Amino acid sequence: MKRAVLLDRDGVLNALVWYADTEARESPRFPKDLYVFANVPAALRRLHDAGWLLLVVSNQPNIAKGKSTRQELDAVHAELLAQLASHGARLDGAYYCFHHPDFKAPCTCRKPQPGLLLQAAKEHDLDLAQCWMVGDTDTDIAAGHAAGCRTAKVREPRGAARVSTIAADATCADLAQFAERLLSGTLRAG
Ligand SMILES: [Mg+2]
Ligand SMILES: [Zn+2]
Helix, strand or coil, rough: CEEEEEEECCCCCCCEEEEECEEEECCCCCCCHHCECCHHHHHHHHHHHHEEEEEEEEEECCCCCCCCCCHHHHHHHHHHHHHHHCCCCCCCCCECCCCCCCCCCCCCCCCCCHHHHHHHHHHEEEEECEEEEEEHHHHHHHHHHHHHHEEEECCCCCCCCCCCCCCCCCEEEHHHHHHHHHCCCCCCCC
């Protein structure tokens, strides 16, 4: 069985974007709005080189909310891959939940449920107990715990300090620090 770093996307790999119509910082809706944090590609390269699979698990409810089309979200994903590739980094897979319970019947994949992580585990033969879930919200940490992963919380750089109600196994400044600590053996679960 394999091990993976399961990555929330928005706030971990790329910045949230301010949109005037919702007066909120949220997921990028268009490729031109996607900004990958400068130290993310190197962090992903290091994790990949150390044998970790890199799998994105991300809620993208803007389709259900009618704010984005599937084509737009596919274009944002393609832009993410292109920006990573231009810096020599790549993902091994990405799993998105496009649902939202206010607009459709509840699904089993929207974090904090573990559905995306379980799907990733099935397709990549993961030992979830050996995997890390990295996210910037309690929702990510709850999903990681529900799937039986170890969890690390990172701080979305420009986000307001969020009140944590769920304890992660580790807290890191960002993905680069997570990678540094994981690969230097200074991360301990629990
Ligand atoms: Mg996030
Ligand atoms: Zn879903």
